[in-house]
Amino acid sequence: MAGPTSHPYFNLNGINNCAQGHTLKLAAAHYTPVDAQSIPTGSVTPVDNAPFDYTSARILNKADKIDHNFVSEQTLNLQTINQHAELTSPDNKLMLNVLSNYPAIQVYTGHHLKDTFNAFDGICLEPQFCPDSPNNPHFPFTFLAPEPPLQTHINYCLTTL
Known part of the structure; x- marks a missing residue:
């Protein structure tokens, strides 16, 4: 369960x-590793100088086969909307910013x-x-219940550069 979210490409x-x-x-200092069957191991691992370090902008190519969850906030704070991702077109004419109050984002390169x-x-790019x-x-999470209702926000902002 990763919570209600969308799955846009x-x-x-x-x-x-x-x-x-x-x-x-x-905007993620950690990620959640998966095993050979893509099942989360339960670990939260720093991205520092690792293959999944996208804290600085990187160009995606065929070697980047990502289907991982990146943790932006290790404590749950659904009151704050944070920047999760920035995706820029190859010609540098379009930029997509992904913002949410979810603590993590699943990134899948297709x-x-x-x-x-x-x-x-x-x-x-799916915040969750x-x-x-x-x-x-130890993962940030909240159980869904009728009261109080879960309120999550996901913003996809597309701009021209």
């Missing part, structure tokens, strides 16, 4: 173009897309709780 490179070459920057789409046709949060008490 973005490609600022235009129709019939691969999404590689986008520049990605994440490397398993098939049928209607091709691999790497889109990049998914960490996957498997109910079973990992």
